[in-house]
Amino acid sequence: MNPARSARSVEGTARQQRRRRGSLDALEIVVIAWRSIRSNVLRSALTTLGVVIGVATVVALTAAGSGVNASVTERITSLGSNLLTISGGGGDRSSRVRGAPRDTITLGDAEAIRALDDPRIAGIAPQVQTSLSVKYGTNTSYAQVVGTWADFEKVRNASVAQGSFFTTADDTSARRVAVLGHQVAQDLFGSSERAVGQSILINNLGFDVLGVLPDKGDSGFFNPNSQILVPLETFVRRLHRSSPTGDPTLNSVYVQGANAKDLAALQDDLTTLLANRHGIPDPASYDFEIRNQADQLATLNSVTGTLTLFLGSIAGISLLVGGIGIMNIMLVSVTERTREIGVRKALGAKPRDILAQFLLEATMLSVGGGILGIAAGVGLGRVAGHALSVAPRVMPQSILIAFGFAAAVGIFFGFYPAQRAARLDPVESLRYE
């Protein structure tokens, strides 16, 4: 028998057996790592703090950000959905004074749209407005007086809280009737209930109050609570005539689509209609603009989304700093425990056992920090939401991302120290003082 050959084969099987025998239960490593975390509570807590703060800010800021987004979106859609907004402007912007209104949309345009009798159109609400004084008895106030059609109620989601809205008949006969915003009713009458059926003076003309709108909140751009709605015909004839002769101009026309999917096609058709009416074939010099509410919401979402991402990234940087903190402490810990590592190796710990122990320790620290951070972030989001007076929306995906990121930070920044520990020479490390 060839001794060398038999030795080799014995060696071969021994090696295979070793691979099987040398497996340390994963749970044991968890226990070892946990004990070492527990053995220095203060240090572990401080190490974790960076990750806690990082995760908490990510969760809180994204919650506050999406809370703001949700609240603005809700206010915009509360003023009507599937809206196309037609307004003067557009075209050659350089030729006009920046910000100067261009009253190029006329009542005739609105009537032409109505004459289409398009089934895709659910309602049309032209709008012309001016600020006028209103009086009731000795109470005087200024309000944004809006002339519009009866469709306004539906198109702009402006159902009355008390009384009733004016009708198309009120408009055709130019009756002096008004629907008051919540704030106006409060200012003049002290309460919405008392306003209905009373008579007020707008620009010193008597108007009967038909109804009062509910509190719609201040969207920041304009305050729907401080407006007074009157029939458009009444407005043009009695209150304010923008052009003494010819077609009265409008500030804007709201067209509500019957459903969201036809909105873009409707937008195109209305653009063609108005271009023809205004006699402008070149889209570059259009004197009007049709904005799609979906586009507006998309713009808004992209703005708040960018903002949220920006805040989240800043918070992510603090998470990164937390991760570097973990690496720092783990490196110190490896150096400090060099002897322990040497002893463990002498007792039969394999490099991968040591690697797993330290990697797990770092991961447990960062994951623990992640859990604490999520709890803190939810609380912080509430506080921030309260300060911004929006309901924070804690996004499950931001929790997942923050948590995953924290765990990844632990593994990433724990790997180098753990590998250093695993590679320590047992002879050197046993001698280490």
Next chain:
Amino acid sequence: MSADVVTLEGVRKAYRLADQAFWALKGVSFSVRRGEMLALMGPSGSGKTTLMNILGLLDSPTEGRYLLAGEDVSGLSEFDRAVVRNETIGFVFQAFHLLPRLTSLENVETPLTYGGYGRRARRARALEMLERVGLADKADSVPATLSGGQRQRVAVARALATNPALLLADEPTGNLDTRTGNEILALFHELNAEGATIVVVTHEAEIAAQTSRTIRVRDGLLEADERHAPAAGARPPDRVGEVRKHEPRA
């Protein structure tokens, strides 16, 4: 399997020092028979420590063959060396090297944990070993609360846990007072009498004299390999009346 636990054949070990090879061992060959207890002696710089590290599989030889319990372990990977170390070698260190945060029982369990033993088997075996060294009542004590002698006993129990073929003791009495040191040596003699193969690294001739064989290393070579009858008092009588408090030393 042969009766030799350890066989070294022309073992050489080089270290690189400033681009120059320094030979710490220049060709060492000897065998250790099963059940032998021998002393490894040598002045500092002799290669004694290097030889012990190679015997303990903490280091591997540059050249030559090392057969441990019949298996060639000279060219093993670090992983395999860890497994063989775990199963075949029990270490007792001068500075005890207990894991400070673990209890005695957990310290003794540690090599069994790395050996992949189950929880219950580990506990039972560790308790058995603590009983063997007479410290079953200190199972739940952490090292800091134990005296030096007790710590070294725990370390011996830990070294015995996986029932290794070779017990390697590096100056096991170096941090102990004479009386406690003698107790530890007496424990080694008992273990040897029960069949354990023990290599004691020491610089004390007194300790070497208690073994049946002394290997002397000098300048990386075997200077002497003497077999001798253990000196009278291989188990030195306890010095009755001498009361010595042994302060625990880390």
